[in-house]
Amino acid sequence: MPTHVALLRGINVGKGNRVAMADLRDAVASLGHTDVKTYINSGNVVFTSGEPDPAVVAEALEATIAEALGLTLTVVVLTRAELAVAIENNPYPDEPDPKKVHAVFRSSDVDDDDVAALAAAQERAAAKGSRDTGTVRGRVLYLHLPDGMGRSELAVQLGKLPRGSDGGGTARNWATVRKLAAMLDA
Numbered sequence: 001m002p003t004h005v006a007l008l009r010g011i012n013v014g015k016g017n018r019v020a021m022a023d024l025r026d027a028v029a030s031l032g033h034t035d036v037k038t039y040i041n042s043g044n045v046v047f048t049s050g051e052p053d054p055a056v057v058a059e060a061l062e063a064t065i066a067e068a069l070g071l072t073l074t075v076v077v078l079t080r081a082e083l084a085v086a087i088e089n090n091p092y093p094d095e096p097d098p099k100k101v102h103a104v105f106r107s108s109d110v111d112d113d114d115v116a117a118l119a120a121a122q123e124r125a126a127a128k129g130s131r132d133t134g135t136v137r138g139r140v141l142y143l144h145l146p147d148g149m150g151r152s153e154l155a156v157q158l159g160k161l162p163r164g165s166d167g168g169g170t171a172r173n174w175a176t177v178r179k180l181a182a183m184l185d186a
Contacts, residue, residue: 002035002184004054005083006061007105008043009074009170017071019043027068031060039179044172046183054079058107076105076170080184087181089137090174092144098174100148104141106169114141121157128153141169149173 006028011017021038024045028036033047051057054077061075078086092101110118118134118141125132132154135142145152172180 001048001186002037002046003048003080004033004046004057005078005080005180005184006043006045006047006058007076007078007170007172008045008065009076011043011071011073012041017073019069019071023069024065027064028061030068031064037183039176039183042176043170044176044180046180052079054082055107074107074170076107078105083177083181083184085138086140087177089140089142091135091137091142095144095174098178100145101174102143102145102149102171103174103177104143104169104171106139106141109139110136110141117161118158121154121161124157125153130154134158139169143171 008019008024011019021041024043025036025038028045028047033049035046035048037046038044039046049057051060058075058077061077062073065075066072086103086105090101090103095101115136118136122132122134130153131146132152133144134154143152143154145155149155
């Protein structure tokens with residue numbers, strides 16, 4: 001049963017950072033990880049690792065992907081338990097459409113400056129009539145985007161913020177989060 005999920009930021013989006021999932025699986029397996037599976041074409045990998053520290057795994061994956069695939073990008077790694085906590089902490093469990101809830105996973109906890117930036121972004125979005133909301137819990141920023149990501153003024157405002165040392169994290173919609181959890185439990 002897989003023990004970890006790796007979330008790669010910014011691959012196969014538009015024309016940049018194109019990666020074949022078979023090549024990504026090979027890169028992950030080259031580190032000795034087993035049970036390697038990818039989900040959709042956007043950088044979601046579940047696998048079994050003997051290394052319990054997700055930060056160590058993420059650092060090794062970033063280096064291997066840079067060397068093997070020629071891409072420098074952020075990789076966020078979560079254990080099965082960490083993903084379960086992120087799911088449990090979802091502040092929007094009553095939203096029936098999982099594509100209207102997004103989780104932005106960070107490599108480290110969101111700090112006070114990031115929380116203040118989120119609040120300011122929400123204020124700017126609300127001033128433009130947006131119904132979007134965001135909530136921080138640990139190292140996950142949860143977004144509720146009732147009109148969808150494509151029409152989200154909050155997403156636009158957040159996209160204008162400088163990225164922290166961890167690259168700003170990587171977002172997944174709630175349908176993807178649940179599918180990855182199911183893959184970890186398979």
